[in-house]
Amino acid sequence: MIKFNKIKKIYHMGTQSLEALSGVSLQIAAGEFVTVMGPSGSGKSTLMNIIGCLDTPTDGEYFLEGKNVAGLTFDQLASIRNKMMGFVFQNFNLLPYATAWENIELPMLFNGKNARNRKERITELLNEVGLLKWKEHRPSELSGGQQQRIALARALANDPPIILADAPTGNLDSKSGVEIIELLSRLWKKGHTIIMVTHDDRLASHSQRIIHLFDGREAD
Amino acid sequence: MITIFFRNLVRDLMRQPLRTILTLSGVIWGTFSVILLIAFGESVGKAQTKRFHGMGYGIVLMFPSQTTLPYKGFQKGKPIRITPEQVEDIPDKVSDIEIISPEFVRSCRMRYERREFLNTVRGINPPFELMRNIIPAKGRFINPLDMKEKRRVCLIGDVLATDLFSTSDPMGKSIFIEGVPFTVIGIMAKKLQNSNYNGNRDERCAFMPWTTYSALYGDKYVSNIIFRPLDFNRSAEVTQGIKNHLSKLIGFDPQDPDAIFVWDTLEMEKSFQTFFIAFNIFLGVIGSFTLLVGGVGVASIMMVVVEERGREIGVKLAVGARRRTILFQFFIESLTIMLIGGLVGFAFSGAVVRLVQTMPEAVTQFVGTPQISPLVAVSSISILLLIGTVSGFIPARNAASTNPITALRK
Ligand SMILES: Nc1ncnc2c1ncn2[C@@H]1O[C@H](COP(=O)(O)OP(=O)(O)OP(=O)(O)O)[C@@H](O)[C@H]1O
Ligand SMILES: [Mg+2]
Numbered sequence: 001m002i003k004f005n006k007i008k009k010i011y012h013m014g015t016q017s018l019e020a021l022s023g024v025s026l027q028i029a030a031g032e033f034v035t036v037m038g039p040s041g042s043g044k045s046t047l048m049n050i051i052g053c054l055d056t057p058t059d060g061e062y063f064l065e066g067k068n069v070a071g072l073t074f075d076q077l078a079s080i081r082n083k084m085m086g087f088v089f090q091n092f093n094l095l096p097y098a099t100a101w102e103n104i105e106l107p108m109l110f111n112g113k114n115a116r117n118r119k120e121r122i123t124e125l126l127n128e129v130g131l132l133k134w135k136e137h138r139p140s141e142l143s144g145g146q147q148q149r150i151a152l153a154r155a156l157a158n159d160p161p162i163i164l165a166d167a168p169t170g171n172l173d174s175k176s177g178v179e180i181i182e183l184l185s186r187l188w189k190k191g192h193t194i195i196m197v198t199h200d201d202r203l204a205s206h207s208q209r210i211i212h213l214f215d216g217r218e219a220d
Numbered sequence: 221m222i223t224i225f226f227r228n229l230v231r232d233l234m235r236q237p238l239r240t241i242l243t244l245s246g247v248i249w250g251t252f253s254v255i256l257l258i259a260f261g262e263s264v265g266k267a268q269t270k271r272f273h274g275m276g277y278g279i280v281l282m283f284p285s286q287t288t289l290p291y292k293g294f295q296k297g298k299p300i301r302i303t304p305e306q307v308e309d310i311p312d313k314v315s316d317i318e319i320i321s322p323e324f325v326r327s328c329r330m331r332y333e334r335r336e337f338l339n340t341v342r343g344i345n346p347p348f349e350l351m352r353n354i355i356p357a358k359g360r361f362i363n364p365l366d367m368k369e370k371r372r373v374c375l376i377g378d379v380l381a382t383d384l385f386s387t388s389d390p391m392g393k394s395i396f397i398e399g400v401p402f403t404v405i406g407i408m409a410k411k412l413q414n415s416n417y418n419g420n421r422d423e424r425c426a427f428m429p430w431t432t433y434s435a436l437y438g439d440k441y442v443s444n445i446i447f448r449p450l451d452f453n454r455s456a457e458v459t460q461g462i463k464n465h466l467s468k469l470i471g472f473d474p475q476d477p478d479a480i481f482v483w484d485t486l487e488m489e490k491s492f493q494t495f496f497i498a499f500n501i502f503l504g505v506i507g508s509f510t511l512l513v514g515g516v517g518v519a520s521i522m523m524v525v526v527e528e529r530g531r532e533i534g535v536k537l538a539v540g541a542r543r544r545t546i547l548f549q550f551f552i553e554s555l556t557i558m559l560i561g562g563l564v565g566f567a568f569s570g571a572v573v574r575l576v577q578t579m580p581e582a583v584t585q586f587v588g589t590p591q592i593s594p595l596v597a598v599s600s601i602s603i604l605l606l607i608g609t610v611s612g613f614i615p616a617r618n619a620a621s622t623n624p625i626t627a628l629r630k
Contacts, residue, residue, distance in 0.1 A: 054538055054624040075542045081624070082540020093535050093628060097236055107539040154539065 001162075001193060002028040002051060007060035009046050020046040022216040023060065028195065030161065033188040035204040036197045038213030044197045047213065048166045051195060052087045053077045082110050086155025090167040092147045094139040100126070100150045101135040107157040125153040129183065145176025152183060163187055165196040169203060181206050233553065239525055240557065246521045247561025247604060248568065250514025254600040255569040257510055259590040261503035265496050267412075267588030272492060274413030276352040278452050280459055281417060281483040282445040291473040300470060300479050301441040304430050308345070310447075314461040316454060319347035320447035324433045325418045330426060331396040332384040339380055340419030341397060341426050343433025351448050354422060359391055359406030362429050370431045375406035379423035397426060400436060417483065418443060455486040511600055518604055519611035522554060526615040530630025533616065537624035546620045547613070554612030555605070562601035566592075
């Protein structure tokens with residue numbers, strides 16, 4: 001489903017340049033639960049962003065379901081992010097002034113679902129993450145764990161096949177972290193492809209396979 | 221889709237009331253100040269012109285004086301004496317005169333019952349009414365029959381009327397001018413007058429037929445001539461024509477600069493008009509700068525507001541918003557704010573203008589009655605609208621044109 005061929009990412013800062021990914025090749029099949037691990041600065045987020053089509057590689061080829069992503073337009077990429085990917089960030093990235101309900105609704109507004117379907121789906125998702133009571137609350141009125149569960153519900157809004165979670169538990173206490181991982185495992189059992197970044201070996205043990213990154217390369 | 225869009229628009233604007241109010245107030249202030257500046261500038265100008273026209277419109281005054289050049293055996297220093305009959309005869313001899321009147325002036329005691337004042341009496345003929353803008357609020361001006369029969373009738377100024385009669389109606393009553401009874405046949409409408417000659421302003425004068433005046437006081441020679449030329453642009457030539465005619469009639473050098481002193485208000489009118497053209501240019505420049513400052517203010521608010529929303533744009537891009545959806549959202553948002561702000565600013569300036577219009581005359585006499593020029597209102601609102609919308613659009617476009625991660629880092 002996901003195929004990387006010698007993906008490079010170089011950041012330019014003034015005269016300096018930094019190779020965050022130096023030729024990563026990997027494959028992830030549909031329905032896999034993969035964990036990406038590695039020390040800080042090894043390029044995990046960079047890798048996730050490229051998989052999630054939030055960022056573009058400097059060099060190399062990325063095939064998503066056999067299609068070369070490099071050839072896609074801005075709007076086609078937007079459509080992929082909207083329908084195929086659900087991204088969960090370490091720092092949640094919820095809209096601060098919108099309620100939990102409205103945050104979950106956001107991806108659906110961009111694919112033209114009608115009001116009744118949206119309402120059903122949001123209620124279903126809030127139930128799934130156990131936060132129906134909190135639907136009118138803003139992110140600032142929720143705990144970190146609750147915010148991350150709302151973010152996960154938002155990622156699931158359009159029922160995308162791939163869930164990308166970049167250090168979803170990084171800002172959470174261990175109990176909330178375990179809740180998130182359990183939610184992800186449940187989604188995997190339902191058939192979603194899960195790709196997750198974590199520093200925690202115990203959390204990584206939920207997954208089928210671990211990709212180790214070191215200095216922008218796959219290490220093993 | 222459209223309803224979702226507008227519901228979201230209203231929601232987005234309501235979610236951050238402070239931001240919305242700040243942006244709005246910038247736009248409101250910009251529109252408000254430009255529209256009011258122009259409205260007041262114009263009305264002050266008009267009020268001053270009107271006050272200037274209070275003395276009269278399109279008139280030339282000629283005051284007989286003394287010769288300063290010897291002429292045909294006469295020494296210099298000869299007084300110029302002109303009779304009212306000679307004055308009324310001038311239009312037959314000199315062309316291009318619309319109307320003309322002799323004028324006699326003296327100070328007289330005027331009495332009604334116990335009240336007595338020393339004021340100015342003017343002996344004149346009927347066309348004086350038009351030349352000097354003496355419009356009767358009640359009754360009428362002197363007419364040809366009054367002239368012919370040398371009637372003891374007078375029209376009095378509005379201030380003189382209240383001085384003598386306080387609240388009672390002067391019409392048809394007799395007032396005593398130097399002990400001689402005169403019937404009041406008219407009262408002058410209140411007017412603004414910022415220039416004058418010989419004696420009180422018109423509001424304190426009594427106007428009577430010059431025939432009555434000279435029969436009563438025995439004056440043979442006029443204090444001045446007042447006329448209006450047919451063509452305002454040719455006032456100087458017509459004046460010289462009258463001088464030439466009189467010089468033959470009375471005997472003085474037609475080139476004598478001081479034999480007859482001339483006050484050509486049309487000359488003043490020209491310089492006055494030049495002044496107002498300059499004044500309007502000045503207003504235009506100030507107005508444009510106000511608009512510019514308002515525009516810069518609105519632009520910077522919009523830019524800051526939109527730049528602050530880089531993360532919002534990033535989040536929306538990350539969950540799959542297309543670029544044009546985001547741009548359309550920001551465009552409509554800016555447009556809505558600018559439009560509401562512009563209309564509220566317009567309404568505020570309208571309210572202020574209304575307020576001034578209802579103010580007492582003591583105020584409106586100087587500022588006039590300001591009026592909102594639709595052209596100024598529409599153009600300043602649209603200029604601010606354009607500036608605000610573009611300056612909100614550019615940072616939004618920049619944010620929406622990068623990849624989502626860059627937008628999210630903001
Ligand atoms: N926008 C950027 N501009 C410049 N350098 C960047 C940028 N983003 C990441 N980097 C650099 O690229 C390298 C990889 O960063 P990345 O965020 O992928 O690391 P990571 O493995 O996710 O680290 P962590 O575990 O701390 O999240 C780091 O050295 C980082 O400093
Ligand atoms: Mg990271």
